[in-house]
Amino acid sequence: MTELKKSDFEKKTIVDFKRDLINKRKQHGSLIPLLQSAQDSYGYIPEKAIYYISELVGIPSAEIYGVITFYSQFRLKPLGKHVIRICEGTACHVNGAKTILRALQNELGISIEETTDDGFFTLLSVACLGCCSISPVIMIDEKVYGKLTTNMIKKIIKEHKKT
Amino acid sequence: MKEIKVGLATCGIAAGGMLVYDELKKEIKNNNIEVELKKTGCMGMCYREVLVEVKDDSDSYLYANVTPDKVKRIITEHIINNKPVKEWIIKSKSINKEDAFFKKQKQIVLRNCGIIDPSSVDDYILNNGYKAIQKCLNEYSKMEVIDIIIKSGLRGRGGGGFPTGLKWKFANQAAGDKKYIICNADEGDPGAFMDRSTIEGDPHSIIEGMMIAGYAIQADEAYIYVRAEYPLAIERLSIAIKQCEERGFLGKNIFNSNMDFKIRIKEGAGAFVCGEETALISSIEGKRGVPRIRPPFPANKGLWGKPTNINNVETYANIAWIIMNGPEAFSSMGTEKSKGTKVFALAGKIVRSGLTEVPMGITINEIIYDIGGGIKDGKKFKAVQMGGPSGGCIPASMSDLKIDYDEITKTGAIMGSGGLIVLDETTCMVDLAKFFLNFTQNESCGKCTFCRIGTKRMLEILERITAGAGKEGDIQLLEELSYKIKNSSLCGLGQTAPNPVLTTIKYFRDEYEAHIKEKRCPAHSCVSLLTYTIIEDKCIGCTLCAQKCPVNAISGKTKEPHKIKQDACIKCGLCYDSCKFDAIEKI
Numbered sequence: 001m002t003e004l005k006k007s008d009f010e011k012k013t014i015v016d017f018k019r020d021l022i023n024k025r026k027q028h029g030s031l032i033p034l035l036q037s038a039q040d041s042y043g044y045i046p047e048k049a050i051y052y053i054s055e056l057v058g059i060p061s062a063e064i065y066g067v068i069t070f071y072s073q074f075r076l077k078p079l080g081k082h083v084i085r086i087c088e089g090t091a092c093h094v095n096g097a098k099t100i101l102r103a104l105q106n107e108l109g110i111s112i113e114e115t116t117d118d119g120f121f122t123l124l125s126v127a128c129l130g131c132c133s134i135s136p137v138i139m140i141d142e143k144v145y146g147k148l149t150t151n152m153i154k155k156i157i158k159e160h161k162k163t
Numbered sequence: 164m165k166e167i168k169v170g171l172a173t174c175g176i177a178a179g180g181m182l183v184y185d186e187l188k189k190e191i192k193n194n195n196i197e198v199e200l201k202k203t204g205c206m207g208m209c210y211r212e213v214l215v216e217v218k219d220d221s222d223s224y225l226y227a228n229v230t231p232d233k234v235k236r237i238i239t240e241h242i243i244n245n246k247p248v249k250e251w252i253i254k255s256k257s258i259n260k261e262d263a264f265f266k267k268q269k270q271i272v273l274r275n276c277g278i279i280d281p282s283s284v285d286d287y288i289l290n291n292g293y294k295a296i297q298k299c300l301n302e303y304s305k306m307e308v309i310d311i312i313i314k315s316g317l318r319g320r321g322g323g324g325f326p327t328g329l330k331w332k333f334a335n336q337a338a339g340d341k342k343y344i345i346c347n348a349d350e351g352d353p354g355a356f357m358d359r360s361t362i363e364g365d366p367h368s369i370i371e372g373m374m375i376a377g378y379a380i381q382a383d384e385a386y387i388y389v390r391a392e393y394p395l396a397i398e399r400l401s402i403a404i405k406q407c408e409e410r411g412f413l414g415k416n417i418f419n420s421n422m423d424f425k426i427r428i429k430e431g432a433g434a435f436v437c438g439e440e441t442a443l444i445s446s447i448e449g450k451r452g453v454p455r456i457r458p459p460f461p462a463n464k465g466l467w468g469k470p471t472n473i474n475n476v477e478t479y480a481n482i483a484w485i486i487m488n489g490p491e492a493f494s495s496m497g498t499e500k501s502k503g504t505k506v507f508a509l510a511g512k513i514v515r516s517g518l519t520e521v522p523m524g525i526t527i528n529e530i531i532y533d534i535g536g537g538i539k540d541g542k543k544f545k546a547v548q549m550g551g552p553s554g555g556c557i558p559a560s561m562s563d564l565k566i567d568y569d570e571i572t573k574t575g576a577i578m579g580s581g582g583l584i585v586l587d588e589t590t591c592m593v594d595l596a597k598f599f600l601n602f603t604q605n606e607s608c609g610k611c612t613f614c615r616i617g618t619k620r621m622l623e624i625l626e627r628i629t630a631g632a633g634k635e636g637d638i639q640l641l642e643e644l645s646y647k648i649k650n651s652s653l654c655g656l657g658q659t660a661p662n663p664v665l666t667t668i669k670y671f672r673d674e675y676e677a678h679i680k681e682k683r684c685p686a687h688s689c690v691s692l693l694t695y696t697i698i699e700d701k702c703i704g705c706t707l708c709a710q711k712c713p714v715n716a717i718s719g720k721t722k723e724p725h726k727i728k729q730d731a732c733i734k735c736g737l738c739y740d741s742c743k744f745d746a747i748e749k750i
């Protein structure tokens with residue numbers, strides 16, 4: 001049996017982005033994957049990446065900007081070291097996501113879409129993380145925390161401050 | 164040899180599954196015993212995660228709520244000394260335990276979920292995997308495959324419920340030498356996780372279903388459109404596709420049949436409307452995901468203008484089973500017009516939340532009480548929300564309703580993709596309607612005026628009602644706007660966006676009226692309409708509430724009754740939750 005490791009699908013570097021640019025420019029519909037690649041590499045989509053892509057793929061930069069702002073995944077500003085996504089989906093909503101959000105805001109001193117001054121945390125909201133059975137849920141970087149209480153939030157944030 | 168499996172879908176991992184897995188690995192090594200330790204997908208009982216299954220030659224034992232410190236005892240008593248730890252086991256034949264959660268279920272889509280190792284193609288093959296595609300290639304013509312699917316009565320599980328076989332037939336008959344297959348794994352309904360669990364637990368079943376569809380309509384290229392919020396699902400699909408390519412199941416001349424078939428993954432970029440098929444296609448093409456008018460349907464003009472068949476994850480996961488077991492086996496389950504099974508994601512105010520696959524025709528009551536164990540914390544059952552932002556609320560009084568596409572549509576809700584959110588007496592229905600409107604309003608692509616602006620106006624009305632500023636005539640205004648939005652929107656998003664409002668008005672009109680006329684929220688949930696007060700007789704002056712209050716609105720001396728300053732109170736409810744003497748009242 002072939003053993004595939006998670007590292008085969010790990011995060012990209014800027015070199016990978018440049019390679020993707022070269023490889024994918026002629027593929028049909030490569031704009032979104034290229035933007036995703038840029039975001040994976042830089043953590044956000046820098047203005048210069050828009051121009052690179054525009055030149056290589058032959059799509060005007062204004063149109064690319066239109067695509068970026070259409071999708072909630074894309075960001076034009078850099079993210080903090082840890083990204084906290086709070087689920088505001090239905091299951092989480094009825095199980096008290098608002099209280100969790102309030103606790104997070106108290107703990108971090110920022111609102112949704114903001115980054116802390118020390119650049120440690122960015123708080124984002126998502127519509128559902130697909131873990132509704134353990135709601136309310138947050139995801140920090142790629143790890144999901146479920147069945148949250150306000151007390152747990154304090155602990156979890158503290159843990160992440162150390163790293 | 165014994166086998167130990169750990170449920171490691173996103174929910175299992177979130178509950179600490181990896182820690183349990185590592186501990187098991189360590190103990191197995193320390194004791195130098197021979198057992199096979201495996202990772203598997205979601206076993207469905209997310210409420211009892213972490214789940215560990217131990218299998219010996221004669222039986223299987225399911226351990227629930229396993230933590231790393233329970234591992235040692237399981238290994239020594241059960242694995243080494245053959246004495247299952249009975250008090251932790253919830254399902255096993257030999258000690259006569261079968262958890263009620265599984266009793267009414269029938270698993271087709273989830274046939275391998277929680278049983279096989281999703282990152283092992285061999286495991287899938289051992290469980291009859293990739294036999295159905297070979298059977299099609301060797302024994303059936305394309306039309307015969309389509310006929311089998313038509314006969315089975317399978318309807319699209321993505322929400323619309325269109326007959327799958329018929330859809331394939333249209334794509335098969337469409338002119339063109341280049342055709343595409345798409346799998347819709349966007350799963351945008353907030354509160355649904357069936358597709359995620361299916362992919363994480365059994366990615367090969369979806370690939371095989373897509374291959375069969377590819378054969379039937381003569382497509383050689385396929386895309387799976389997965390939402391980016393599902394990293395584990397994307398990883399497991401990538402592994403599965405890679406393994407298939409290595410085996411020659413995907414690529415050129417698959418199974419030596421002259422058929423070419425290639426699958427690519429496209430990550431969604433976070434837009435609910437991209438679940439709509441024409442918007443999804445536009446998104447794969449690299450554009451803004453804006454829907455377009457149908458017809459032409461994707462079956463005639465889809466991706467890059469070519470005939471395209473698009474189905475949901477669960478729809479594809481049914482296909483191989485139908486081919487292997489015959490259409491009659493499938494159509495023998497269910498009601499007259501809804502055949503087979505449906506996977507539901509049970510969540511909300513329910514005791515046993517998780518994933519459940521039931522035959523069509525079962526009642527909502529059976530799902531909530533027999534499978535779901537009833538309402539959490541002894542509260543009263545109020546309604547279920549089905550179909551997410553496009554669906555509606557079905558009140559408790561109608562819960563003997565059968566699960567059937569057409570029966571559910573009659574209530575004003577829709578079957579949807581399978582999200583089933585249970586609501587209790589503490590859920591405010593106006594707030595819930597506002598929640599969904601807020602969602603659709605955000606997600607409207609902006610193309611149609613009524614969908615873009617109409618939903619905004621509806622949201623504003625709902626906001627003022629829940630803030631205690633509702634006006635006489637607001638309900639009528641909501642209804643009027645609803646019908647206009649429904650009639651003048653191009654895609655399903657706008658056409659169904661008012662459903663959550665219309666169904667809550669239909670079944671819970673009194674709640675709307677209480678908000679508007681009496682400025683009262685019967686569920687005690689709308690913050691602006693609440694007041695917290697301390698009952699003097701009950702307060703012993705423990706000061707806990709004053710310590711918890713984030714805005715210092717509570718004052719009082721130790722051992723004397725406290726008071727809440729109403730103008731400073733932000734109504735966060737922390738005092739209410741923390742009081743050990745029930746001395747705080749919420750009205």
Ligand SMILES: Cc1cc2nc3c(=O)[nH]c(=O)nc-3n(C[C@H](O)[C@H](O)[C@H](O)COP(=O)(O)O)c2cc1C
Pocket residue numbers: 318319320321322323324325327347348349350351352435436437438439440441473474475476478580654655656
């Ligand atoms: C706003 C909107 C969102 C949708 N979201 C999804 C989705 O997340 N997943 C899905 O399978 N179908 C979704 N659909 C339905 C698809 O348009 C399409 O009907 C479905 O993918 C067809 O597959 P099926 O026949 O197997 O159900 C959505 C439709 C609309 C109007």
Ligand code: FES
Pocket residue numbers: 087088089090091092093127128129130131132133135136137353354355
């Ligand atoms: S609603 Fe929060 S994870 Fe689904």
